[in-house]
Amino acid sequence: MAKGKAPRRTLDSYTLRNINKTIKAGDCVLMRPAERSKPQYVARIERIEADARGGNVKVHVRWYYRPEESIGGRRQFHGSKEVFLSDHYDVQSADTIEAKCTVHSFKSYTKLDAVGNDDFFCRFEYNSATGAFNPDRVALLQM
Template sequence: MAKTRQPQKRVLESFTIKGPDGVIKPGDTVLMMAPDSSKKPYVARVEEIEATGPQASQVKFKSADTIEGKCYVHTFRDYTKLRSVSAEDFFCRFEYKSATGSFVPDRIAVFCKCEMPYNPDNLMIQCEDCSDWFHPSCVEITIKEAKKLEHFYCKSCIAENGKDLQKSNGATVQSEEKVQSKRRRR
């Protein structure tokens, strides 16, 4: 009985995909199509590029056809310092330490009554009394209304101190700084 011949695999230094940043190399991060087309793409790091024939290439165990494009994963600190953020920019709060099997940092601060961590892409407003931060939707106002606020007091501070939530047609420079996003989107 004759053995069927397995295609010989070669490790490639790079692979070209469609798009402006078309050259993918090991170590790059890419957006991969989710197996379920109803789900959003996910970020993956290219470990190795194998060629199994003259036309067939694979990124480790995924097909090169599932790569939507190259993306960039920044540390959280570097991401918050970007002047502008594109659709290809992502951030990661944690670094995985394989030697210990743990993530650094092992915990992060949460804000708002929804107890979510700070996301530099989402607007937050600060209570002038207790200094806590809130998402406009969590305090039942729109982003447009939040940007017009001259003063903001959370419900707890209003109940404790009897202060009114004041809305203004024209926000002061100080209040605009409190609600302004840290970066512009392209």
């Protein structure tokens, strides 16, 4: 008889020893890229799972894309800290998480007193297969 996969259990939260932070579903994180020359990836944690012994922790994430990672690339109206919530889901080792971050709505981002390295904003959802955005247009601020 073939040996089945070890049962996995969903965790409410998990403490990352390397950064001494606790993560839970809904948190946004910065993840280590395969190539060190690239910026960290931004993702939202959808679910955290551990194997039966608790030693192998995986995070189910929904990726945010930076404008330069999207079809069409960075445009003049994209902010330097803008990311797009994509329809791209993945499973990664929790060990690849390097920091927690915050992805704000555009409105709350504009009200920040100071923008930190771990602050981003999102005003679009992005379809990674077609390159389509939702909404497909955005109102520009009149100064």
